[in-house]
Amino acid sequence: xxxxTAVIRMEKISSTKxxxxxxxxxxxxxxKAEGRGRLVTDKNLLAKRKLSIVSMNSANGGSDxxxxxxxxxxxxxxxxxxxxxxADKDADKIIRAIIGANRTDYGIGDGKIFVAPLxxxxxxxxxxxxxxAL
Amino acid sequence: xxxxxxxxxxxxxxxxxxxxxxxGFHSATIIDVVGRGKQxxxxxxxRIYDEIPKCMxxxxxxxxxxxxxxxxxxxxxxxGAEGAFGDGKIFISRLxxxxxxxxxxxxx
Numbered sequence: 683x684x685x686x687t688a689v690i691r692m693e694k695i696s697s698t699k700x701x702x703x704x705x706x707x708x709x710x711x712x713x714k715a716e717g718r719g720r721l722v723t724d725k726n727l728l729a730k731r732k733l734s735i736v737s738m739n740s741a742n743g744g745s746d747x748x749x750x751x752x753x754x755x756x757x758x759x760x761x762x763x764x765x766x767x768x769a770d771k772d773a774d775k776i777i778r779a780i781i782g783a784n785r786t787d788y789g790i791g792d793g794k795i796f797v798a799p800l801x802x803x804x805x806x807x808x809x810x811x812x813x814x815a816l
Numbered sequence: 817x818x819x820x821x822x823x824x825x826x827x828x829x830x831x832x833x834x835x836x837x838x839x840g841f842h843s844a845t846i847i848d849v850v851g852r853g854k855q856x857x858x859x860x861x862x863r864i865y866d867e868i869p870k871c872m873x874x875x876x877x878x879x880x881x882x883x884x885x886x887x888x889x890x891x892x893x894x895x896g897a898e899g900a901f902g903d904g905k906i907f908i909s910r911l912x913x914x915x916x917x918x919x920x921x922x923x924x
Contacts, residue, residue, distance in 0.1 A: 687874075719842075796914055
């Protein structure tokens, strides 16, 4: 069995839910978190994101702080974490569904998926173990 | 690859994130949690507080960075020179694979 932990954009939760439901995986755990990713060194990408941040913030004049935080990487963004427990054979399907539902055109900040081995799962109600408990 | 989950004092969060970033471990996921440890909470007179606020950091790292990350957390999450009850714990587990959503590539 596998434990798939995905860190995704805040607003992508409903499309992820739908994508998982479409492949027949209705159950998962989700919570809100905050975090940051790898430092972005690509100049073109930075310039593009800078422009959009400026256009979003030109009205309230708060863009300077946002931009410095964004460029030096200290900004911490809100995100969501979802944990899906899956049988070995479903893992690939789930990962592909999550990637499909969460990819955007921004090129950065779409999130990460961590796949870890899971030793045991037990359904409390019936005491089933293993794949049957998922 | 390894997943490091560390439970630290909330007031140590910013310092630790800064030091980790300087050492090249910039990415992190941060979650506010409550919990209790081996000391069974904090007791004030009759009242026992066993839901103590902590901060959980999740870091995905390469195997080779393991000791570096542990040393940084041990150094900067500790309170005072001696450390105190409630400074937290570090849990490390194995990761089979990591995917980046935007590119679909595997690896950290």
